[in-house]
Amino acid sequence: MDLARRVRRGELSAVSLARQSLATIDALDGASNARGSGLGALLTVDAEGALAAASTVDRALARARDEGVTERALEARYPLAGLVVGVKDAFCTRGLRTTCGSKMLERYVPPYDAHAVSRLREAGAVIVGKCNMDEFAMGSSTENSAYFAAKNPWDPSRVPGGSSGGSAVAVAASLCHVALGSDTGGSVRQPAALTGVVGFKPSYGRISRYGLVAFASSLDVVGPIASCVRDAELVYAALAGRDRRDATSLDRPVERADFSRSDRALAGARIGVAREYFDAVSAEVRATVLAALEACERAGAVLVELSMPHTRYALAAYCVLAAAECSANLARFDGIRFGASRATGFGREVARRILLGTYVLSAGHKEQHYERALRARTLVARDFDRAFEGDARVDVIATPTTPTVAWSLGDRIADPLAMYESDICTLPASLAGVPAISVRCGVVREQDRPLPVGLQLAGPRFADARLLEIALAIEQNLAEFVG
Amino acid sequence: MLALSELETIIGVEVHARLLTRTKLFCRCGTQPSAPNTRVCPVCAGLPGALPSLNEAAVAMGVRAGLALGCTINATSRFDRKSYFYPDLPKGFQCTQYAVPLCERGRLELEASARDGAASRRSVGIRRIHLEEDAAKSVHEAASGRSLIDFNRAGAPLIEIVSEPDLRSSSEASAYLRALRSALMFIGVNDGNLEDGSFRCDVNVSVRPRGSDALGARCELKNINSFRFVARAIEVESRKQREALSRGERVRQCTKQYNAERDDTVVLREKGEAEDYRYFAEPDLPPLVLPEGMIARERARVGELPWDKRARYQRDCGVSLESADTLVEHPALARYFERSIALGATPVRAANFIVNELRREVRYSGVEASFPIDEARLVELLALVDEGALSLKLAKDVYRRMVSDRVNASAVIDALGLSVIDDDARIEAVCVGVIRDNPRQADSFRAGKKGILGFLVGAVMKATDGRASPEKVNATLIRLLER
Numbered sequence: 001m002d003l004a005r006r007v008r009r010g011e012l013s014a015v016s017l018a019r020q021s022l023a024t025i026d027a028l029d030g031a032s033n034a035r036g037s038g039l040g041a042l043l044t045v046d047a048e049g050a051l052a053a054a055s056t057v058d059r060a061l062a063r064a065r066d067e068g069v070t071e072r073a074l075e076a077r078y079p080l081a082g083l084v085v086g087v088k089d090a091f092c093t094r095g096l097r098t099t100c101g102s103k104m105l106e107r108y109v110p111p112y113d114a115h116a117v118s119r120l121r122e123a124g125a126v127i128v129g130k131c132n133m134d135e136f137a138m139g140s141s142t143e144n145s146a147y148f149a150a151k152n153p154w155d156p157s158r159v160p161g162g163s164s165g166g167s168a169v170a171v172a173a174s175l176c177h178v179a180l181g182s183d184t185g186g187s188v189r190q191p192a193a194l195t196g197v198v199g200f201k202p203s204y205g206r207i208s209r210y211g212l213v214a215f216a217s218s219l220d221v222v223g224p225i226a227s228c229v230r231d232a233e234l235v236y237a238a239l240a241g242r243d244r245r246d247a248t249s250l251d252r253p254v255e256r257a258d259f260s261r262s263d264r265a266l267a268g269a270r271i272g273v274a275r276e277y278f279d280a281v282s283a284e285v286r287a288t289v290l291a292a293l294e295a296c297e298r299a300g301a302v303l304v305e306l307s308m309p310h311t312r313y314a315l316a317a318y319c320v321l322a323a324a325e326c327s328a329n330l331a332r333f334d335g336i337r338f339g340a341s342r343a344t345g346f347g348r349e350v351a352r353r354i355l356l357g358t359y360v361l362s363a364g365h366k367e368q369h370y371e372r373a374l375r376a377r378t379l380v381a382r383d384f385d386r387a388f389e390g391d392a393r394v395d396v397i398a399t400p401t402t403p404t405v406a407w408s409l410g411d412r413i414a415d416p417l418a419m420y421e422s423d424i425c426t427l428p429a430s431l432a433g434v435p436a437i438s439v440r441c442g443v444v445r446e447q448d449r450p451l452p453v454g455l456q457l458a459g460p461r462f463a464d465a466r467l468l469e470i471a472l473a474i475e476q477n478l479a480e481f482v483g
Numbered sequence: 484m485l486a487l488s489e490l491e492t493i494i495g496v497e498v499h500a501r502l503l504t505r506t507k508l509f510c511r512c513g514t515q516p517s518a519p520n521t522r523v524c525p526v527c528a529g530l531p532g533a534l535p536s537l538n539e540a541a542v543a544m545g546v547r548a549g550l551a552l553g554c555t556i557n558a559t560s561r562f563d564r565k566s567y568f569y570p571d572l573p574k575g576f577q578c579t580q581y582a583v584p585l586c587e588r589g590r591l592e593l594e595a596s597a598r599d600g601a602a603s604r605r606s607v608g609i610r611r612i613h614l615e616e617d618a619a620k621s622v623h624e625a626a627s628g629r630s631l632i633d634f635n636r637a638g639a640p641l642i643e644i645v646s647e648p649d650l651r652s653s654s655e656a657s658a659y660l661r662a663l664r665s666a667l668m669f670i671g672v673n674d675g676n677l678e679d680g681s682f683r684c685d686v687n688v689s690v691r692p693r694g695s696d697a698l699g700a701r702c703e704l705k706n707i708n709s710f711r712f713v714a715r716a717i718e719v720e721s722r723k724q725r726e727a728l729s730r731g732e733r734v735r736q737c738t739k740q741y742n743a744e745r746d747d748t749v750v751l752r753e754k755g756e757a758e759d760y761r762y763f764a765e766p767d768l769p770p771l772v773l774p775e776g777m778i779a780r781e782r783a784r785v786g787e788l789p790w791d792k793r794a795r796y797q798r799d800c801g802v803s804l805e806s807a808d809t810l811v812e813h814p815a816l817a818r819y820f821e822r823s824i825a826l827g828a829t830p831v832r833a834a835n836f837i838v839n840e841l842r843r844e845v846r847y848s849g850v851e852a853s854f855p856i857d858e859a860r861l862v863e864l865l866a867l868v869d870e871g872a873l874s875l876k877l878a879k880d881v882y883r884r885m886v887s888d889r890v891n892a893s894a895v896i897d898a899l900g901l902s903v904i905d906d907d908a909r910i911e912a913v914c915v916g917v918i919r920d921n922p923r924q925a926d927s928f929r930a931g932k933k934g935i936l937g938f939l940v941g942a943v944m945k946a947t948d949g950r951a952s953p954e955k956v957n958a959t960l961i962r963l964l965e966r
Contacts, residue, residue, distance in 0.1 A: 092532045100531065112525050114532055211532040218766035245526075247536045247768050325766055328564050331575020332529045361566075361761035370763060 003177065004124070004234075007082030008061055008074045014054035014082030017177075018126050021084040022047050025128070025175050040142075040150040041169035043089050044097050045129040050084070054126045057082055061124075078124030079238050086170035086179040089130040090137055091117050091222075092211040096127075100213045101135040101163075103146045104333045104345035114211020115243050116180055116222050123238040128176050132166025135347045136330065137187055137215040139163050140422045143413050144349045151409070152195055155449050158406040161191030161422070167225045168195040178235050179225040184215050185318050186401075186426025188223040189438040193401035193454020196440045198475075199225045200232040200468070201426075203461045204433035205250040207236070208243030214329040216322035217248075219430050229439060229472040233257050236464070255465035257472070265473035267300035271457075272387050272394030276311040277425055281403040284444040288453040289400045292441035292478055296398075299477045304394050308383035313376040314427040315420060320360050320373035321431075326350075327357025352416065381432040388460040395463075396470050399425050401438040401454030405446060429458045437471045441478055490728060491693045492721040493701075494656050495648035497685040498663060499641050500673040501617065502544045503850070508616045508640035509535030509578065519622075519633040527638035529573025534767050541640035542585070542771065544672040545614050547781040548642055549586025551670050551788055552609045552663075559772050560585045560613075562765035567758055571619040571632050579615035579643075581762045585771070586612035591646075591666075592790065593658050594804070607659050608647030617641050620680075642672070648687065648698060653717035657710045660684060661812065665789040669814045674849035677708050684713055690724040690734065699724070700736040704748060707741050716741035720748045792817055800830035806838045815852035816845065826862040829869055836865060840882060855886040864892040876949050907959075910943075910951055914959045917942045928964050936960060 006012040022045070029039045061081060064074055074081075087093065090100050092110035094117075099105045113121070120127065134144035142150040142165025150165040152158040153173040160169045164181030168191035171179050181188040183201040192199025200223050207222040214220060224235035233256075240254040273293060278286050297303050330350070335341040346354070360369035387394050402422055412418040429436035441455035455474070459467030506513060510526035510533075525533035549556050563581035589609030619637035623630050644663065650656045664682055667673035674681050689701035702720055707713045719741070724734045739748045787795075789811035796807040810820050816837070823833045844855035856864075864882060867873040873881065873896070884895040917939055918925045928935045936957070943956045 092530075098531075105531070108531070110525075110530065110532070112530075209532075210534050213531040214534075214767075216766075245536055246534050248766075324763060328566055328574075328576045328761075328763070331566060331568065332531070332573060334568055334575055336570055337529075337573070338531075358761065361763055363759045363761075366761075366763075 004079065004081045004083055005075070007057070007124075008071065008078060010062065010065060012082065014057040014061075014124075014126055015051060017082050017084055018050045018054035018128065021128050021176050022050065024173075028173055029170075029175055038151075039153060039156065039169050039173055039175075040132055040145075040148045041166045041173065041175055042086065042129040043099055043101070043132050043145075043147055043166065046096055046127065049096065050126050050128045053121065054082065057124045057126065079234055080120065080178075081124035083125045083178060084128050084176040085120055085125045085235075086129055086131045086167055086176040087117060087120070087127055088133050088164050088167045088179070088181045090133060090182050090213045090215075091180060092213070093117055093127065093130065096130065098130065098213070099147070100137070101133040101145045101147070102345065102347070102350070104339050106146075106339055108338060110211075112211065115208035115245065116239050117211060119239045120180070120235075125178075125238075131164065131170055131179060131181075134163035134165070135350050136213065136326070137163040137182060137184055138326070138349050138353055140186070140190060140419050141407075141409075141412065142166060142191070143409065144347055146347055149409060152406045154196060154406065154451055158408055158451070159194070159411075161194035161402070161406065163187040163191075164199075164225065165191045168192050168197055168199065171195075171197045171225050171227055177227075178231050180235075181223055181225050182212055182215075183221045183223045183426075183430065184219045184322060185430045186423040188221075188225060189401050189426045189436060189454065189456060190423055192225050193438045193440070193452065193456070194406040196443075196452030197225055197227050198229055198232045198437065198439050198471075199223065199454075200236060200437045201429065201435060202236055202240060202464050203435045205248050206254070206435070206462070206464060207239045208241075208246040208249040210243055210245040214325075216325040217329060218325060219318075219322060221430070229437070229468060229475050230259065232437070233259075233468045233472075236468070240464075250462075252462065257465040257468035259469065259472050262469065262473045262476055265469050266296055266477060269296075269301045269396070269470055269473070270304050270392075270394040271296060271301050271470075272304050272306040272392055272397040274306040274308040274311065274387070274397055274399060276308050277399035280421075280424055281400045282405075285400050285402070285404060285453050288442040288444060289398070289455055292455050292474070293398055295477060296474055299473075304392050306387050306392055306394070306397065308387065308397075308428070310376065310379040310383050311428055314380050314431055315424055317373040317376035317380065318423075318427045318431060319356070319420065320369050321377060323353045323357035324361050324370050324373075325357065327354045327361065330354055349416070377431045380428050383428070384432040384434055384458070384460075396457040396459050396467055399456045399458070401425055401456040405444050405451035405453060425456060429456075432461075434461045435459050435464045435467050437467060439471055439475050439478075441474075489693055490690050490725050492651060492717070492725075493648045493689045493691060493698060494650035494652075494717060495687040495701075496646045496650065496656060496659060497687070498644045498660070499617075499683040499685075500548075500644065500667050501681040502541050502640040502642060502672050503674060504538055504540040504544065504640050506538055506540070507638040508538050508541050508614065509638055512638065514639055517635060519631070519635060521635065523634040523637070527573070528634055529575075529637075535578060535765075537768060537771065538640060539774070541614060542773070543777060543781055544640075545585045545612060545642050546773065546777060547670050547784055548644070548667060548672050549589065549612050550778070550782050551666050551785050552586075552589035552591055552612070552644070554586035554589030554609060554612060556586050556773070556778055557583060559583070559770050561770045562614075562768045563762045564765050565760045565762055567760060569618065570630065571621045571637070573619060573634065573637055577616060577618065578765055578768070580613035582764070584611040584613035585642075591659065591662060593655065593662060594790065594793070594808075605649065605651075605655055607649045610645045610647050612642050612644050615641050615643060648689075653714035653721070656686060656717055657714045660710055660713060662790065665812055665814075668850050669787075669789050669811075669817075670785050671850060675813070676849065677710070680708070683708070686713060686717060688717055688720045688724065690721060690728055699728075700734045702734070702736065702748070703738045704741055705738055705751065712741055712743055715743070715746060716748060719746060723748065789817070796820075796830070796834065800824070800834065802831055802834040806834045809838045809842065810834060813845075813847060813852065814850055815847065816842065819852075819854055819858060822858040823862055823865075826858055828862045828865050832865050832868065833861070836861070836878075840879060844886065856882070860885060860891050867892060867896075871952050871954070874949060874951075874953060907955070910947075910955055910959050911963070913943050913946050913951070914956065914963055917946065918960070918963060925964060
């Protein structure tokens with residue numbers, strides 16, 4: 001990112017970037033107006049910590065420049081120099097309150113940094129605060145935050161999506177440069193789509209989950225939200241890699257995306273288009289995504305029609321598996337060690353999923369629900385394998401990220417199933433553990449306001465770099481087209 | 484109605500043995516005893532976001548235990564979550580191996596032993612050995628009425644060893660437990676300490692008509708902390724069940740505790756209240772695939788097992804079963820015995836002296852022990868007995884002084900003038916005197932009542948403060964009396 005380069009060169013100070021960010025937050029998101037006109041993107045703003053971190057970065061860079069450290073070495077050491085980052089409140093931050101959007105952790109101050117957070121700091125990023133989210137990442141609108149709902153900057157009467165809604169809003173409204181989210185069933189991609197930014201869910205196991213408050217361990221993935229693919233890749237590369245403390249993080253080299261030939265990356269690229277994903281989406285979203293795909297085709301991509309027949313089982317399988325895992329993961333919040341009692345500490349959605357998860361794992365029900373959901377997950381994953389490896393042999397699968405554009409606050413909050421359905425396009429890639437990214441591919445006008453539409457691209461597991469290359473090419477190709 | 488004699492008791496045993504690793508099962512906290520809550524980190528405290536990473540040393544020790552007990556070692560096993568709420572269970576679930584344990588289908592052969600009273604050899608099946616984490620320790624303060632929790636123990640590595648219901652009596656159960664404990668100590672995976680809970684026993688007891696194949700309703704006796712109490716608990720519980728059945732009542736499945744003061748078994752919970760642990764595969768840990776070469780490496784570390792040592796002591800050293808059995812109760816004792824022989828001690832004499840005298844003063848500390856005198860001094864002392872320079876009785880007195888004064892045998896002998904009276908003339912003079920003073924006994928010996936000799940020998944020994952060589956006294960008396 002150019003900003004980071006200019007900070008490394010000393011043309012721009014990290015402190016000035018942090019000040020700028022804090023001023024924007026104050027204007028658009030201040031705690032005082034969070035209940036009124038504010039966007040509600042941040043649950044905790046750490047002005048002091050951010051300025052201190054920024055000044056540490058500036059000093060370290062100045063010293064390194066004095067010592068004659070090459071620009072290349074500085075870039076390797078501080079790839080995110082001075083970038084201001086909003087971190088989803090599901091990541092533990094040492095000495096900084098981490099609520100996970102819940103009353104249960106209202107006063108919880110972790111004694112350690114999550115792996116992703118330490119990597120951000122080491123890379124020279126400045127953490128400005130903790131982003132709003134659905135409680136324990138359970139929700140698709142950020143309305144399940146125990147504190148306040150976040151609002152969509154495109155239209156503050158609408159939701160920004162969720163659960164990493166605060167992170168998406170923070171980037172979309174330029175409160176920070178990039179943000180950290182977590183994606184269990186679409187929690188990075190879906191809010192990114194609804195707020196018109198880029199949300200990347202890497203392959204499962206690519207970024208350590210250590211220090212991410214667990215929702216559903218076999219699905220949780222750490223992912224960046226950024227205003228463009230390049231920034232997303234930059235953050236991804238700084239975070240990815242083996243971490244001994246997360247046994248599910250993988251020990252294989254992290255490939256960097258090669259963006260040098262992005263103008264030609266679409267030529268001959270095979271883009272799978274699975275009809276199942278288009279059946280359930282609104283006509284406007286379908287038309288926008290298909291138009292974007294036609295633009296890709298004009299740029300030389302080959303569109304390959306696919307069927308992914310098990311897509312329709314994804315929602316049910318996800319609900320059962322995520323609930324089952326969360327029922328164990330949240331058992332530690334037993335009213336003894338952390339904050340509140342379970343009755344007052346958990347919101348309705350969290351309580352609902354714990355109850356559901358407890359039920360599907362109970363003797364007499366486990367085979368019928370949990371075990372079947374595991375089998376369904378395997379079938380969903382197989383759909384992806386077939387698309388990537390079989391006759392189709394596509395490089396990526398393109399789908400809408402969400403079935404609709406952002407909806408009005410309150411519209412779905414009383415209807416859990418309608419809320420869950422807003423994730424139907426993102427759930428399959430989560431179940432399969434494959435990387436997926438959402439980029440803005442157009443807008444739909446509703447009540448005379450433009451609302452962004454996301455294009456989701458999913459690639460084979462561990463082909464994160466290739467996926468990012470194609471995503472960047474599409475982003476550039478669409479830049480004119482989107483306007 | 485069943486007569487008591489038509490019933491047999493069926494016993495199965497579950498042992499939880501703490502592994503002697505330096506660090507805990509899923510984190511790097513130390514396992515050494517220390518002040519409460521000083522060996523705690525986010526992982527073992529179950530803080531939000533923390534994840535387990537498996538300690539390979541614990542896996543190796545589990546494999547070693549499996550090999551020692553003749554188990555099949557599963558090249559791939561897995562961890563499961565066992566959910567239940569208890570204040571000392573920080574995550575609200577225990578990470579254990581349920582569906583696929585590390586080791587299965589082993590066997591432990593019990594020798595018929597006079598001391599344990601087991602009537603005959605018995606082969607006890609080992610159903611499984613699995614790895615799991617320990618819970619924290621609850622400390623209930625009677626004075627304040629408070630319950631305190633020490634998390635030092637949370638996450639300590641355990642193996643659970645589950646026997647088949649192959650045991651038939653309290654003495655067999657205690658023989659099994661002794662053999663198992665000693666085996667685990669010999670292979671260096673457990674310190675065999677029952678008092679501090681390093682080796683914990685749960686016992687399942689049921690009663691059924693002799694010859695029946697079906698198992699009766701069983702009662703689980705939890706956490707008994709001495710082998711004596713295990714035997715008592717089984718006897719009490721077995722009697723209660725037999726009496727119930729003979730009265731025509733049913734035994735109800737339940738969990739009980741043995742109350743040593745009342746010498747009774749007390750119900751903790753009935754089966755109706757049995758918990759549903761909602762097991763499912765631990766998503767934070769990939770399947771446990773044993774590293775290449777681990778099984779071979781651990782096989783080499785098993786070494787000579789106590790039952791093999793016991794057989795060798797009997798076969799090659801002529802040691803009695805009882806003494807051999809005692810010598811292999813603790814690896815340090817066996818080591819001491821073997822070193823004594825290596826230094827030249829006569830095996831049977833060393834075995835007897837160690838078992839009858841020295842053993843009482845051995846101070847055990849885990850798998851190590853401190854001995855009242857070192858092997859070299861023992862060998863020196865026993866050599867004097869072998870040479871006839873010291874009677875066994877005198878040797879015992881010398882040994883006492885060696886222990887109390889921390890000196891070697893010759894120093895004691897010099898100091899006390901304790902050397903054996905080896906002077907034939909002096910012995911003969913004393914014998915003549917004894918015969919003169921006991922004419923009645925001398926006459927009956929001459930009349931053919933040879934058993935009376937012992938009395939006369941005793942009188943000579945008394946007159947010489949036990950310093951005369953008994954063999955020499957015997958011979959001299961016979962020579963004088965038959966003259």
